[in-house]
Amino acid sequence: MSTPPVLFTYGSLDDVLAAQERSRIVATFQAGQEQTIIDLIEREGIDYLYFGPRSAQSGPLRAEFFATNLRFNEVYNHDGVRVFAVLP
Numbered sequence: 001m002s003t004p005p006v007l008f009t010y011g012s013l014d015d016v017l018a019a020q021e022r023s024r025i026v027a028t029f030q031a032g033q034e035q036t037i038i039d040l041i042e043r044e045g046i047d048y049l050y051f052g053p054r055s056a057q058s059g060p061l062r063a064e065f066f067a068t069n070l071r072f073n074e075v076y077n078h079d080g081v082r083v084f085a086v087l088p
């Protein structure tokens with residue numbers, strides 16, 4: 001799951017609300033909502049996705065989805081950590 005950085009609450013109200021909304025989308029993800037995550041990645045200009053060793057046990061958003069999607073390139077995979085570059 002993703003949470004915004006601790007300091008996000010010191011931003012403007014609009015920034016705080018936007019961070020909370022992004023976090024809500026990721027935290028409430030369910031299988032079948034993959035396009036919602038792809039839309040978020042595109043809208044926010046996200047370049048990389050990080051999955052830590054506990055990601056597989058922490059919710060339905062899995063690295064395997066990105067590993068099999070041609071829009072993402074796995075650039076790191078070691079000791080349970082996987083990083084995917086978002087392709088243009």
